[in-house]
Amino acid sequence: MTTTSNLNIAATTKILNGGPLPTVIAGPCSAESEEQMLQTARELKKDHRVSIFRAGIWKPRTRPGMFEGVGTVGLEWLQTVKQETGLQTAAEVANTQHVEEALKYGVDILWVGARTTVNPFSVQEIADALQGVDVPVMVKNPVNPDMQLWLGALERLNRAGITDLALIHRGFSTPGSKPYRNHPKWHTIQEIRGLAPGIPLLCDPSHISGRRDLLETVSQQALHLGADGLMIETHTNPDVALSDAAQQVTPAGLDKLLTALDLETERVAQPEQLQDLRSLIDKLDNELLNVLFLRADVSKRIGEYKRANALDIYQAGRWRQLLENRLSVAAGMGLEEDFVKAIFDSIHSFSLGLQNEVFATPPQQKSASQKL
Numbered sequence: 001m002t003t004t005s006n007l008n009i010a011a012t013t014k015i016l017n018g019g020p021l022p023t024v025i026a027g028p029c030s031a032e033s034e035e036q037m038l039q040t041a042r043e044l045k046k047d048h049r050v051s052i053f054r055a056g057i058w059k060p061r062t063r064p065g066m067f068e069g070v071g072t073v074g075l076e077w078l079q080t081v082k083q084e085t086g087l088q089t090a091a092e093v094a095n096t097q098h099v100e101e102a103l104k105y106g107v108d109i110l111w112v113g114a115r116t117t118v119n120p121f122s123v124q125e126i127a128d129a130l131q132g133v134d135v136p137v138m139v140k141n142p143v144n145p146d147m148q149l150w151l152g153a154l155e156r157l158n159r160a161g162i163t164d165l166a167l168i169h170r171g172f173s174t175p176g177s178k179p180y181r182n183h184p185k186w187h188t189i190q191e192i193r194g195l196a197p198g199i200p201l202l203c204d205p206s207h208i209s210g211r212r213d214l215l216e217t218v219s220q221q222a223l224h225l226g227a228d229g230l231m232i233e234t235h236t237n238p239d240v241a242l243s244d245a246a247q248q249v250t251p252a253g254l255d256k257l258l259t260a261l262d263l264e265t266e267r268v269a270q271p272e273q274l275q276d277l278r279s280l281i282d283k284l285d286n287e288l289l290n291v292l293f294l295r296a297d298v299s300k301r302i303g304e305y306k307r308a309n310a311l312d313i314y315q316a317g318r319w320r321q322l323l324e325n326r327l328s329v330a331a332g333m334g335l336e337e338d339f340v341k342a343i344f345d346s347i348h349s350f351s352l353g354l355q356n357e358v359f360a361t362p363p364q365q366k367s368a369s370q371k372l
C-alpha cells in the first residue's frame with residue numbers, strides 16, 4: 001500500500017539555479033587534498049553551467065580498510081573553495097557529528113546518501129540534528145527500490161522543519177544491473193514524483209553508470225524524463241582518484257559531456273509529429289483495455305469452472321509458470337522486469353478478486369428448457 005504525502009515545501013529553492021536550464025552539481029567523489037579541491041573548483045567555476053561544488057568528506061565504503069574520506073579537514077578546503085570561487089558547496093552527511101561539522105564550516109547544501117536513506121534510525125538522527133536549521137537537503141534514493149523509504153526520509157526531514165528538499169536518483173543496487181553499476185529503474189522517477197509532488201529531482205549519472213563512457217546516455221535519459229539537474233563526479237585526474245576512479249570525469253570531460261547534452265538549446269516544438277504519436281498511444285491504450293476486459297471475462301469463466309469442480313481459486317503452480325513465461329517474453333522485448341512483474345501481479349490480484357466474487361455468487365439455476 002502506498003500513500004502520498006503532504007510535504008511542506010519551500011516556495012523557492014537554493015538547490016535549483018532558478019533558470020530554465022538544469023542545475024549541474026560537480027566536484028570530486030572524495031575530497032583528497034586542498035590542492036585537488038581548489039584546482040577542480042577553479043576549472044569548474046569557468047563553466048557557467050555548474051552552480052554547485054560537491055565533495056565527499058566522509059565516505060561510506062562497502063568494506064573496512066578502504067579510503068574512508070579525509071574527514072573534517074575536507075570541510076576547511078570546501079570553505080576555501082566557496083570563498084575563492086563563489087560556488088555553492090554541498091557535502092554528504094550520515095550522522096549528527098557530520099551535520100554539526102558541515103554547518104559549522106558553512107556548507108550550503110547537505111545530502112543524505114543512499115546507504116543512509118535506507119536506515120530510518122540514521123535519517124531520524126540527521127533530522128533531529130537539523131531541527132530548527134534552515135539548510136537545503138537533498139536525499140538520494142535508498143539502495144533498494146523502496147519508494148516509501150525514500151519518501152519516509154523526506155518526511156522525517158520535513159517534520160524537523162527542512163522545507164528546501166530535493167531528491168537525487170542514483171540508481172538501485174540490484175543483482176543483474178549490468179551494464180550499470182546501479183540500475184536506473186527509470187519508472188521509479190515517476191513513482192517518487194507521484195508520491196512527493198513538487199520536490200525537485202536530480203539525477204546522479206555517476207553512480208548509475210559506474211563508468212564514464214555511460215554518463216552521456218544516462219544523463220540524457222534522465223533529462224528526457226524531466227530531471228531538474230545532474231550531479232556528476234569530477235576530478236582533475238580521475239585515474240588516480242582515491243574512490244570511484246572509473247566513474248569520474250575531468251572538468252574538461254564534464255564540459256564536453258554538458259555540451260553533448262545540448263543543455264542550452266531550446267527544443268523546437270513539432271506539434272503534428274507529437275499529435276500523431278499521441279494518437280498512437282491512445283490507440284494502443286484502448287487495445288490494452290480491450291485485452292484486459294477480455295481477460296477478466298475468461299478469468300470469471302475459470303472461476304465458474306473452479307466453483308463447480310471445488311478447485312481452489314489461487315493456483316500457485318500455474319501462477320508461477322505464467323509469470324515466468326511472461327517475464328521471459330518481456331525480457332526478450334527489452335522490457336524492464338520490475339515493471340512487467342508489477343503489471344502482472346496487479347492483473348493476478350484483480351483476477352483473484354473476480355473469481356472470489358464468482359464464488360460468492362450462487363450458481364444460476366438452469367431453466368426448464370436448458371435442462372431438457
Ligand SMILES: O=C(O)C(=O)C[C@]1(C(=O)O)C=C[C@@H](O)C=C1
Pocket residue numbers: 299302303313314315316318319322347348351352
Ligand atoms: O489459471 C487459473 O487457474 C486462473 O484462474 C487464472 C489465473 C490468472 O488470472 O492468470 C488466476 C488465478 C490463479 O492463481 C492463476 C492464474
